Amino acid sequence: MHIFVTGGSGQTGPTVVAELLAAGHNVTGLARSDAAATRLESLGATPRRGSLDDHDSLRRGAKAADGVLHMAYGGDFSDLDDMMRRDRTAIEALGQPLEHSGKPLVITSGTLVMPAGRETTEKDEPDAAGIAAFRIAGERACLDFAARAVRASVVRLAPTVHGPGDHGFIPMLIATARKTGVSAYVGDGTNRWPAVHRLDAAVLFRLALEKAPAGSVLHGVAESGVTMKSIAQTIARALDLPTVSLTPDEAAGHYVSPFMARVYGFDAPVSSAHTQELLGWSPTHPTLLDDLEHGDYLATSAS
Numbered sequence: 001m002h003i004f005v006t007g008g009s010g011q012t013g014p015t016v017v018a019e020l021l022a023a024g025h026n027v028t029g030l031a032r033s034d035a036a037a038t039r040l041e042s043l044g045a046t047p048r049r050g051s052l053d054d055h056d057s058l059r060r061g062a063k064a065a066d067g068v069l070h071m072a073y074g075g076d077f078s079d080l081d082d083m084m085r086r087d088r089t090a091i092e093a094l095g096q097p098l099e100h101s102g103k104p105l106v107i108t109s110g111t112l113v114m115p116a117g118r119e120t121t122e123k124d125e126p127d128a129a130g131i132a133a134f135r136i137a138g139e140r141a142c143l144d145f146a147a148r149a150v151r152a153s154v155v156r157l158a159p160t161v162h163g164p165g166d167h168g169f170i171p172m173l174i175a176t177a178r179k180t181g182v183s184a185y186v187g188d189g190t191n192r193w194p195a196v197h198r199l200d201a202a203v204l205f206r207l208a209l210e211k212a213p214a215g216s217v218l219h220g221v222a223e224s225g226v227t228m229k230s231i232a233q234t235i236a237r238a239l240d241l242p243t244v245s246l247t248p249d250e251a252a253g254h255y256v257s258p259f260m261a262r263v264y265g266f267d268a269p270v271s272s273a274h275t276q277e278l279l280g281w282s283p284t285h286p287t288l289l290d291d292l293e294h295g296d297y298l299a300t301s302a303s
Contacts, residue, residue: 192225
């Protein structure tokens with residue numbers, strides 16, 4: 001297939017593009033800068049200049065393709081309504097040329113849209129009042145295309161998509177530990193985070209494009225819930241720092257922002273059993289704690 005990809009030059013995108021190319025697919029990637037275009041070309045993909053706000057470019061890219069993978073998400077987190085609008089309208093622009101074609105449209109969301117405090121599945125409804133409710137509008141925009149003969153599906157990624165060169169939540173946690181001299185967790189630290197290795201996530205995206213049924217909600221999760229205390233303890237051992245428990249009020253001043261304090265205190269275990277059975281997806285790469293101990297996260301030169 002010829003796949004049009006957004007977000008192909010981001011953190012997870014290059015691994016996904018490489019997976020698609022290795023499987024024999026052709027990839028055209030949206031590039032909003034010269035650096036993004038160069039990165040895509042280095043992977044073997046064809047860049048298409050444009051942005052998420054350039055709906056004509058999105059429609060033309062989708063129309064010329066056999067399927068679309070939308071991974072890009074951006075904007076100002078101080079204006080969540082605008083971020084939701086940008087994502088929803090981009091998805092609508094990407095999906096419209098695929099109507100009545102049976103072609104795949106796969107978009108990215110996150111498992112933090114799910115209700116807290118229990119292990120949720122792909123069959124559960126997202127939490128409209130939850131910490132990541134701003135991703136729900138994009139999910140619905142995508143899934144609406146299933147009724148218009150588009151093979152639409154949503155991949156909800158774990159908050160931690162780990163692997164070399166990560167610059168997401170876990171590196172932020174490590175940077176805070178280095179800065180403050182303690183490796184912290186909130187409360188008793190038993191709150192759980194799902195995790196997935198980037199290489200396993202890339203395989204899931206490929207399988208979704210190749211064979212996910214229309215209307216599928218998929219969970220990109222290899223580990224349903226890693227406790228934050230175990231993450232903090234692993235960081236503490238590597239950096240020779242003490243661990244410390246924080247109250248929610250203390251956490252709001254300890255982490256980079258009150259929002260991130262909420263994120264690090266969130267209990268959000270998620271199952272991917274249905275996804276694995278539906279697509280034959282079987283994660284095989286290192287766990288999060290293995291990656292923390294043996295990967296590049298805790299290198300002495302890291303900042």
